[in-house]
Amino acid sequence: KGAHRHEDDIFCPKCGTKYIDRDRKLCPKCMDKRKIFFRLASYFKPYKFHLAAICVLCILSALVNSVWPLLNGTLLYDAVLAKNKANSVFEALPIEDYAVLLLILVLMMVGVKLLQQLFGVIQGVIVAKIVPNVIARLKNKVFASIGHLSVSFFSDKETGGLMSRIVDDAANVTNIFIDGLPFILPNLFTIIFSYVVMFTTSPVLALVAIATLPPAVIISIKMEPILWHYNSRQFQTHRDFRSKLNDNLTG
Numbered sequence: 001k002g003a004h005r006h007e008d009d010i011f012c013p014k015c016g017t018k019y020i021d022r023d024r025k026l027c028p029k030c031m032d033k034r035k036i037f038f039r040l041a042s043y044f045k046p047y048k049f050h051l052a053a054i055c056v057l058c059i060l061s062a063l064v065n066s067v068w069p070l071l072n073g074t075l076l077y078d079a080v081l082a083k084n085k086a087n088s089v090f091e092a093l094p095i096e097d098y099a100v101l102l103l104i105l106v107l108m109m110v111g112v113k114l115l116q117q118l119f120g121v122i123q124g125v126i127v128a129k130i131v132p133n134v135i136a137r138l139k140n141k142v143f144a145s146i147g148h149l150s151v152s153f154f155s156d157k158e159t160g161g162l163m164s165r166i167v168d169d170a171a172n173v174t175n176i177f178i179d180g181l182p183f184i185l186p187n188l189f190t191i192i193f194s195y196v197v198m199f200t201t202s203p204v205l206a207l208v209a210i211a212t213l214p215p216a217v218i219i220s221i222k223m224e225p226i227l228w229h230y231n232s233r234q235f236q237t238h239r240d241f242r243s244k245l246n247d248n249l250t251g
Contacts, residue, residue: 047130
């Protein structure tokens with residue numbers, strides 16, 4: 001009976017997922033992730049124009065990425081190297097020297113790569129300006145909220161756990177908005193534009209390529225509980241390490 005009560009303290013009674021923090025009893029599967037996301041997004045309200053600029057840059061970057069296979073594949077091998085200007089961009093050019101066409105193609109490829117780097121740099125600068133300010137506001141909000149808690153809250157919680165929640169959670173949010181979303185959005189638009197080009201060129205081959213996606217999605221779903229388990233162990237390790245570190249340095 002005692003062992004059963006101990007298991008109830010570790011696992012969520014609704015879905016059976018192990019709690020990341022036993023004292024907190026917050027299930028990562030059952031929590032309302034959309035509500036949390038919109039609460040975090042509310043901190044970006046002063047930066048609406050910056051976010052709009054990031055979206056525009058993501059779309060432009062995706063368009064440029066979609067042009068690259070055309071230059072590096074169709075025009076290079078099927079038109080210039082094969083010396084066949086039919087059904088290509090170079091068909092309208094009054095140039096018969098394929099060495100000149102190759103030079104033009106190389107310059108176009110260099111221009112596309114420069115545009116890719118330029119859009120990435122501008123997007124990175126905008127993100128690096130707004131995200132640290134948002135994280136600073138978030139940390140101030142967390143510290144202000146902790147200051148209004150009762151003394152019993154601190155007596156029941158380990159110092160390492162509190163430090164892990166504040167420091168590590170803020171770092172995770174920072175990584176999501178700096179290293180995550182800025183790369184997810186351009187890749188998402190690139191996939192969309194690539195599928196449009198694929199279905200326009202050859203619907204049959206496009207369907208064959210898409211057929212490989214369901215197995216990847218199934219594998220990701222099957223791996224999610226395992227990843228949550230290791231995430232829980234990582235949090236507990238960080239909490240214990242910070243607690244011992246704080247106790248030793250304080251002593």
